[in-house]
Amino acid sequence: MIKYIFNREIDRNKYDTAVKNALNTRVYACSWYLDAVADDWDVLVLEDYKAVMPLPRRKKYTLNYIYLLPWVQQLGIFSNEKISENLIKAFIKKIPGKYALVDYYFNSGNHFKSKYLTKRTNYILPLDSNLDIIIKSFNSNRRRILKKDFSNYTINKQGDREEFLGMYRQTEKNFTLSEDAVEKLQNLLNTKQDSVHIWNVYQENKLLAGLLFLKDQKRITYLLPVASAEAKKNNLPSFIVSELIKSYQNTGFILDFEGSMIEGVAGFYKSFGAEEEVYFHYKKIL
Structure with a gap:
């Protein structure tokens, strides 16, 4: 089960452990890093932090949106197990509908097909x-x-x-x-x-x-x-x-x-x- 967890409710120890132990770990996803570069952020969590997907968010007037962060190249889903295309799509479906825009960089360990994707090179x-x-x-x-x-x-x-x-x-x-x-x-x-x-x-x-x-x-x-x-x-x-x-x-x-x-x-x-x-x-x- 994938849950949306607000920042104030995140278990930081479990979250950071999930990122640190992930096969595709990236420093950008650490809680301290997101605290420094994001206005605010929440997270999608699979079961008991088996996989995590941080979501930087902003609100302008009445518009809620997921946005690209400065000083961050890759976020996405992090897990100590191989991440399937079906799991990635399941996470995306759990992004709340209140977000009028999702503008987001997935990491190189997240492979899936979508018409909303643009290839980037590192x-x-x-x-x-x-x-x-x-x-x-x-x-x-x-x-x-x-x-x-x-x-x-x-x-x-x-x-x-x-x-x-x-x-x-x-x-x-x-x-x-x-x-x-x-x-x-x-x-x-x-x-x-x-x-x-x-x-x-x-x-x-x-x-x-x-x-x-x-x-x-x-x-x-x-x-x-x-x-x-x-x-x-x-x-x-x-x-x-x-x-x-x-x-x-x-x-x-x-x-x-x-x-x-x-x-x-x-x-x-x-x-x-x-x-x-x-x-x-x-x-x-x-």
Whole structure:
């Protein structure tokens, strides 16, 4: 039996255990993460938290709707057992009719057919080998770039979060981001969770680039890279990724690049030998 449970009634221990132990676990579905990035959220639960589906929700005027969250690529149904197409459809049917719109990203472990689905592409790199073997999967241009001397740069692997956020606000590409997205980013940076990591890259005392990444039991999620024009010119984004791979080589983690549908960005990820991972965007007006 699938039940709709309001946020205030969620058994957080059972919910987070279900997400943590899921075959398709994602850090985005953890309760602390949803608390940081969602206005509000409830959950659909199978039996005694055998499977869970978090539902971020909003209300505008009289309109209730399920919406896409900033800083979240994949939600969907999570379980420690294989999730069938019939189960996915059963969950969808249990979404209350009061929601006039369901705009939602399912995870790569949720496979089903629907006319309301749009294919999305992610890129992932397994870190189950040593660095020398992983580097062999880089394309020739990426290997050439990484042969350059980066000894003038230092990485603070416990980077200052406010300094990172300040640089993020200053980069030109972020001027069009909503204040809501920036506020939710601030919420994430304010969490005390060990899953949230900041690496800041300096030349002497000058901050040139940074990376916000997430770590759960299975994945290193490359959530938000930031780089100045000078940093890009000097290939610091490549340097940061290579150092991340170096740090987590031979661990069995998956480096999750979190996208992208943008050709140039996807090309950057593929240059490290990343593999395509498909997930789906579900959008239905009820």
